[in-house]
Amino acid sequence: MSDQKRPVVIIVGAGFGGLSAARALASAEVDIVLVDQRNHHIFQPLLYQVATASLSPADIAGPVRSILSSQPNVTVVLGTVTGIDSATRSVSIDNGVRSGAIAYDYLILATGARHAYFGNDHWEPYAPGLKTIEDATSIRRRLLWAFERAEMATDIAERDANLTIVIVGGGPTGVELAGSIIELARAALAKDFRRIDPRKARVLLVEAGPRILPSFTPELSEAAKQSLEKLGVSVRVDARVMNCDAEGVVIGEERVPAATILWAAGVQASPAAGWLGAAADRAGRVLVGPDFSVPGHEGVFAIGDTASLTDAAGQLVPGVAPAAKQAGRYVGDLITRRLSGFPQQAPFRYRNYGNLATIGRYAAVADFGWIRLRGALAWWLWGIAHIFFLIDFRNRVAVTLGWLWSFLTFKRGARLITGMLRTPGK
Structure with missing residues (x-):
């Protein structure tokens, strides 16, 4: 990370949304800390082919550090988020060896989802x-x-x-x-x-x-x-x-x-809403504003499967890879514009291709x-x-x-x- 104090952007999750946000911030004057429990990004749409012996795991996955190796403003941290303190604007992380907190100026939660059993x-x-x-x-x-x-x-x-x-x-x-x-x-x-x-x-x-x-x-x-x-x-x-x-x-x-x-x-969102004490829908997704910001939490955004958003066109943004990538780019661009003093972006609108x-x-x-x-x-x-x-x-x-x-x-x-x-x- 740079020796000069710059705004710190913590991104939690190295899925489609998290990586898209990091890449959108490549030219921004920020230091990015990307946190994930695993050292690899996976192409989830082809996971079923690994499960049915068509492909090997390495065919659809890549090391996060390697993917972002050419982006010098990113530091990758392998660990599990155990909590978020909105008062001190910090994220607590534990990787089994040591634990600690990292302060943030901006926080992007792209923590994905797990399968839901509807109470069973x-x-x-x-x-x-x-x-x-x-x-x-x-x-x-x-x-x-x-x-x-x-x-x-x-x-x-x-x-x-x-x-x-x-x-x-x-x-x-x-x-x-x-x-x-x-x-x-x-x-x-x-x-x-x-x-x-x-x-x-x-x-x-x-x-x-x-x-x-x-x-x-x-x-x-x-x-x-x-x-x-x-x-x-x-x-x-x-x-x-x-x-x-x-x-x-x-x-x-x-x-x-x-x-x-x-x-x-079915799917159930990560515990991100609980970390923040934020409002959530029945699937546990954080209810966010039209720019993916979390109400009542300055500088905090939730995207992908972590967020529930009805976009500017009145459609509920689906929990699919293209939507997460678009959301990541949107929030990355939004932060870049804020830091550069440019006008606010228009509310997010999902483009279904x-x-x-x-x-x-x-x-x-x-x-x-x-x-x-x-x-x-x-x-x-x-x-x-x-x-x-x-x-x-x-x-x-x-x-x-x-x-x-x-x-x-x-x-x-x-x-x-x-x-x-x-x-x-x-």
């Missing part, structure tokens, strides 16, 4: 969600180990339970998981076992609402449902999960024996507002867009080569069972 947190050991690399590798372990247990099973019921995968939640993550898992079972693993036929695996997608992909048009939602069913996924809508345990799930009044349950049904979701090989849906696509063209657009938005050139090359190899051979190159399995989650 005791389900988490049995139905893990997908937000981090650790989540993805844990799910990959559960999936692959389920096939191994099925191969060793001597009881038909036990074998069938191990070959049953239930995904709770019909949003983009749930749909993409379902399509990728059924292709894993019916193509990549098809010839790997001797006592079982992985192609007989049952993948069940459960959605409490009337249709999957509710953020898409009804026509595209129905097209996605038909594509999943054509692949072999059983899709249930208007179906509520009543319980999850080590033996399976209860859907309505029906018990479904399943060794693998995956949760993609389109929604994309993939179902399987040559199957995807795309909604750009002015045009809606399905099938092979949407699938190619989905792939190109995701490669383009990866964090650096190495990741783009690795993902492109990995996808090309999988496309040509129908194989998955990351089918590794790593770590220990522990009950009750298995």
Whole structure:
């Protein structure tokens, strides 16, 4: 950091919003302290491909220090935020070795979200969600180990339970998981076992609402449902999960024996609102002003999944990567303008460049507002867009080569069972 006293901007979180804010402040006369619990940034839209053995973790992640190495006004601090003191304008941080507080002039909270179980947190050991690399590798372990247990099973019921995968939640993550898992079972693993036929695996997608992909048009939602069913996924809508345990799930009044349950049904914001004592919505997101400022907390902003904002156009800003990146750039530019004495920016307005979701090989849906696509063209657009938005050139090359190899051979190159399995989650 500079020896000359300059305003200090603390950014908590190295996700899409946090990194965008840091980069927007690259030319500002400030010292930036970027705090995160992990030393890497992950491209969350492709986490499901790590979970289903299509990609390795390093393909979609990059070290934060390396990403920002060419930006001299950034210092990266690895640690966990334990609290915020608005009176002294400081952030308390603990990294397991030492703890302390860092004073700030501006604070940007981009702490993301975790999966929500709607008051049933005791389900988490049995139905893990997908937000981090650790989540993805844990799910990959559960999936692959389920096939191994099925191969060793001597009881038909036990074998069938191990070959049953239930995904709770019909949003983009749930749909993409379902399509990728059924292709894993019916193509990549098809010839790997001797006592079982992985192609007989049952993948069940459960959605409490009337249709999957509710953020898409009804026509595209129905097209996605038909594509999943054509692949072999059983899709249930208007179906509520009543319980999850080590033996399976209860859907309505029906018990479904399943060794693998995956949760993609909802998110809960980080405890940032609690740190500040700020107002929050039902998902725990901080209620912010039109410029992402936190009311009653001078110089404090919340962005991405941490914030709840209805923008200048009257639309609720969604918790997706493009929105977080736009918010990060907006707040970074806002701070730069303030320090330079320029007029205040106009209130934030989210620009929706389109929604994309993939179902399987040559199957995807795309909604750009002015045009809606399905099938092979949407699938190619989905792939190109995701490669383009990866964090650096190495990741783009690795993902492109990995996808090309999988496309040509129908194989998955990351089918590794790593770590220990522990009950009750298995």
